[in-house]
Amino acid sequence: xxxxxxxxxxxxxxxxxxxxxxxxxxxxxxxxxxxxxxxxxxxxxxxxxxxxxxxxxxxxxxxxxxxxxxxxxxxxxxxxxxxxxxxxxxxxxxxxxxxxxxxxxxxxxxxxxxxxxxxxxxxxxxxxxxxxxxxxxxxxxxxxxxxxxxxxxxxxxxxxxxxxxxxxxxxxxxxxxxxxxxxxxxxxxxxxxxxxxxxxxxxxxxxxxxxxxxxxxxxxxxxxxxxxxxxxxxxxxxxxxxxxxxxxxxxxxxxxxxxxxxxxxxxxxxxxxxxxxxxxxxxxxxxxxxxxxxxxxxxxxxxxxxxxxxxxxxxxxxxxxxxxxxxxxxxxxxxxxxxxxxxxxxxxxxxxxxxxxxxxxxxxxxxxxxxxxxxxxxxxxxxxxxxxxxxxxxxxxxxxxxxxxxxxxxxxxxxxxxxxxxxxxxx
Numbered sequence: 001x002x003x004x005x006x007x008x009x010x011x012x013x014x015x016x017x018x019x020x021x022x023x024x025x026x027x028x029x030x031x032x033x034x035x036x037x038x039x040x041x042x043x044x045x046x047x048x049x050x051x052x053x054x055x056x057x058x059x060x061x062x063x064x065x066x067x068x069x070x071x072x073x074x075x076x077x078x079x080x081x082x083x084x085x086x087x088x089x090x091x092x093x094x095x096x097x098x099x100x101x102x103x104x105x106x107x108x109x110x111x112x113x114x115x116x117x118x119x120x121x122x123x124x125x126x127x128x129x130x131x132x133x134x135x136x137x138x139x140x141x142x143x144x145x146x147x148x149x150x151x152x153x154x155x156x157x158x159x160x161x162x163x164x165x166x167x168x169x170x171x172x173x174x175x176x177x178x179x180x181x182x183x184x185x186x187x188x189x190x191x192x193x194x195x196x197x198x199x200x201x202x203x204x205x206x207x208x209x210x211x212x213x214x215x216x217x218x219x220x221x222x223x224x225x226x227x228x229x230x231x232x233x234x235x236x237x238x239x240x241x242x243x244x245x246x247x248x249x250x251x252x253x254x255x256x257x258x259x260x261x262x263x264x265x266x267x268x269x270x271x272x273x274x275x276x277x278x279x280x281x282x283x284x285x286x287x288x289x290x291x292x293x294x295x296x297x298x299x300x301x302x303x304x305x306x307x308x309x310x311x312x313x314x315x316x317x318x319x320x321x322x323x324x325x326x327x328x329x330x331x332x333x334x335x336x337x338x339x340x341x342x343x344x345x346x347x348x349x350x351x352x353x354x355x356x357x358x359x360x361x362x363x364x365x366x367x368x369x370x371x372x373x374x375x376x377x378x379x380x381x382x383x384x385x386x387x388x389x390x391x392x393x394x395x396x397x398x399x400x401x402x403x404x405x406x407x408x409x410x411x412x413x414x415x416x417x418x419x420x421x422x423x424x425x426x427x
Contacts, residue, residue, distance in 0.1 A: 001082075001117065001186050004066065008032060008081035010106050012042060012071065014264075014334065015123060015158040016087035018051050018169040022194045024060035024069035030081055031071040032109075039073045048362065050333060051162065079113035083121065083190065086110070086135075087158060089264060090124045091337075096271045096291075098127065100134060107135045111142020114151055119178075121154040121187060125269050127213055127276035128206040131155045132179070147179070154178040154187040155205045157212030162263070163332025173197045177208035216269040217287055222256045223266075224290035227297055230258035230427045234304070240427060241416050258427040259415055260301070260339035260390065261294040262328035267337045298342020301427070305343075305386050305412045306350055308425050314385045314408040317351045322384040322404055325391025326358045326366060326374065330415075333360045340390040341370055343414075347386070355380065359395050386410045392417045 004027065009020040012033040020031040033039050041048060045058040060069040070077070078084065088102040103124055110120055120139060122131050136147050145151050159172045174195045178184030188201045202208040230240045240258060248255040261267055270287045277284045309316050328338040347354050357375040358366070366374045377395060383406045389396060392415040401411060401422070411418075413426035420426075 001119075001183075004028075005082035005190075006030065006080050007083045007085065008078050008110075010078075010084060010086045010110065011088040011102075011124075012038060013087065013089065014049055014051050014162050015160045016085075017042070017047060017049070017057075018160065019085065019087060019123070019158075020069055021052050021056055021060050022170050024067055026067055026193055028063070028067060029060075029069045030077055031069055032075065032078055033071075033073060036073045039071055042071045048333070049162070051160070075109050075113065078110065079115070081113075082117065083119050084110045084114075085121045085123060085156075087123045090126055090268070090272070091264070092268050092271050098272050098275050100126070100130065103130070103135060104138055107138035108142050111139045114139060114143035114145055116145065116150045119152045119154060119183060119187065121156055123156055123158040125157065125212055125216075125265065125272065126209055127272040128210045129276065131205050131209060136179075152179050152183040153205065154183060155208045156187065156191060157208060157215075159212075159215075162334045163329060170194055170196050174199045175202055175208050175211055176200070177202040177205045179205060213269050213273045216266045217273055217290075219256075220261060220266050220270050220294060221286060221290040222254070223259065223261050224293040226256045227258045227261075227293050227427070231300065239420070257416065258297075260297050260328075260343070262337045262339040263334065264328075264336040267294070267328075267339070294339075298339045299346045301388070301390075301412065301414055302343050302346030302350075304425055305347065305388060305410060308410040308412065309386055312408050312410055312424070314410055316385070319352050319385035320382065321347050321352045321354045321386040321388065322380065322382075323347070323354060323356045323388045323390050324358070324396050325389070325393055326356050326370070326372070327361050327391055327393075330392045331360065331394055333362060335361055335365060335369060343388060343390055344370075344372070347388075352386070355382070355384070358391070358393070360393055380404065384409055386412070388412045388414065389418065390414050 006028045007023050008030040009016045010032050012031050020029050023029045086106050088106045091099050093099050156176045174191050176188040176199050178187045188199050192199045233240045247253050270291050274284045274287050323344050326340045327335050344354050356372050357380050363374045366372050387404050410424045413423040416426045
C-alpha cells in the first residue's frame with residue numbers, strides 16, 4: 001500500500017468537499033461529482049454551501065508535485081486513484097425507507113475503474129452491514145476483482161455539522177475501520193494525517209457503521225423527549241425554558257431544547273437503524289416513537305400559532321403569515337429535510353397566505369424544491385397576522401419584528417431565543 005496515495009472523493013457536497021480540501025493539503029486528490037454545475041462552481045473557486053471558504057478552496061486548486069485538488073465530472077479520471085472515499089447522500093423515500101441508490105451508483109462507478117490494491121472507504125451514513133453486504137458485491141461485479149484479495153474496503157462515518165465553523169472536519173475525532181486488520185491500520189493512519197482531533201479505530205466495519213447511526217438516533221430521541229415535555233408544559237401553562245434552566249442545575253442533567261428536527265442526519269438516520277432492526281425481527285419502539293414525535297412538530301407549531309391567533313382575534317382565513325427561515329438550522333444554507341416547510345404547509349391548510357423569508361437559503365433551490373418564491377429581508381414590506389420565527393438566523397435576531405406585525409398579530413418563537421415579553425408563544 002502506497003505511503004503517498006492518490007485519493008478520490010466521490011461526492012462533493014457538505015461532507016465530501018471539506019474532506020477533499022483537507023486531504024489535498026498533503027495528497028493528490030481527485031474530487032468527483034456527477035453535478036456538472038457543482039463541478040464548474042468549485043473549479044471557479046467558490047462553494048455555495050459555505051462549508052469551505054473560497055480562499056482555502058482556491059489554495060488547493062493550485063496543484064504541485066505531491067498535493068492539490070482536481071475537481072471533475074469525468075469518472076475515467078478516478079482510475080488514477082488508489083483510495084476511493086465515498087461521501088454521497090443516503091436519504092429516505094416518502095415511506096421513510098432507506099434509499100441506497102446513490103451509494104450503489106457510486107460503487108458501480110468506482111468498480112469500473114477499480115484496480116488491484118485499491119481501497120474503497122465509505123463515509124455515507126448506513127445501517128450495519130451495508131458496506132460489506134450491499135456495496136462490496138457491487139464493486140466485485142463491476143470490477144471483476146475479488147474482495148480482500150484484489151481490493152479492500154473500509155468505513156469511516158462522516159461527522160460534519162453543516163454551518164459549524166468550530167467543529168470542522170479536521171477538528172472532529174474520526175472513527176475508522178477496515179476489512180482486514182492491515183487495511184484498518186492503513187486507513188486509520190491515513191485519516192490521522194489530516195484529522196488533528198485524532199482517530200478511533202473500531203474493531204470492524206459493522207461496529208463503525210453502528211456507531212454512526214446511533215449517534216444521531218440518540219440525539220433525536222433526546223430532542224423528542226423535550227419536545228413532548230414542551231407540549232405538556234404548554235398545557236400546564238409552564239414555560240419550558242424555565243423548567244430546563246432549573247433542571248440543568250443538577251450536575252448530570254443534559255440540557256436539550258425543543259424544536260424542529262430536520263437536516264440530512266438526525267431526521268434520517270434513525271430510519272436506517274429501524275429498517276435493519278425490523279429486518280432481523282425486532283420492532284424498535286423508542287427509536288420510531290421519537291421520530292414520530294419530531295416529525296410532527298412542524299404541524300404542532302402551526303396549530304399552536306392558529307390557537308393564539310384565535311385568542312387574539314387575529315385574521316386566520318385569508319390572513320397573512322410570515323415565516324422567518326426555511327433552512328433546517330440557523331446560519332446555514334442547507335434546506336435538506338427541513339421541518340420549517342411543515343409549518344408553512346400547515347398554515348396554508350388554514351387558508352392563510354404565507355410569505356417565507358430567508359437570507360441564507362438559495363432562491364432557485366427553494367423554488368425548485370418547494371415551489372416557494374423566497375423573500376429576502378429587504379423584500380418584506382408588509383405587516384402580518386402571524387409572524388413565526390422558525391429558524392434563528394443571526395439576521396433575524398437583529399430585527400425589530402414589531403415592524404412586521406399589526407395590532408392583533410401573533411409572534412411565535414420556535415427556538416425560544418427572543419425575549420419572553422416580546423412573543424405570544426414559544427416551544
